[in-house]
Amino acid sequence: MEEATGANGQPPSCASMKGRLSMATEASEVTEARRLRVWALAQALKAHGYAVEIAESLPLLAVPAACGPPVVVRCDRRAVCGGELWFVFAGGGAIAPADDAHIPDAVVAVKGRLAAQADG
Numbered sequence: 001m002e003e004a005t006g007a008n009g010q011p012p013s014c015a016s017m018k019g020r021l022s023m024a025t026e027a028s029e030v031t032e033a034r035r036l037r038v039w040a041l042a043q044a045l046k047a048h049g050y051a052v053e054i055a056e057s058l059p060l061l062a063v064p065a066a067c068g069p070p071v072v073v074r075c076d077r078r079a080v081c082g083g084e085l086w087f088v089f090a091g092g093g094a095i096a097p098a099d100d101a102h103i104p105d106a107v108v109a110v111k112g113r114l115a116a117q118a119d120g
Contacts, residue, residue: 030085034059034075037085037098041073044103045110060090063110068117071110089113 038059042052045063053062053070062070072090075098077083085098087106095109096102 030077031059034085034098037075037087038073040100041075041087041098041103041106044107048107048111050110063114065114065117071113071117073106073110 038054038061042054042061045052045061050063053064055061058074059076060072060074062072064070073095074088074090075085076088078086078088078094081097087095087098087102087109089095089109096105098106
């Protein structure tokens, strides 16, 4: 059995392995946070009477439109805001920070997008 080696041909140090584990843990925590924010937005939209579909594998939701494609919203890190989580429309277009204080703003944005599609 071969031993794992680092970039310099030596076995990886405990510190480098811990760093990788820490990065993986952080990434999974961010993914879980993104899913929770999408779930919170979905609940708010449902409270307004909208049918909402939440993706199982990605932090996104879709709201079926009467006319045209569904409105799709993702929760992603926004680089220009220091990596803060934001709701964004699929294909671009920042909506609002993905926190409890801005859920109503995201609901209004989704309603606006649906109304615009209905108007043609």
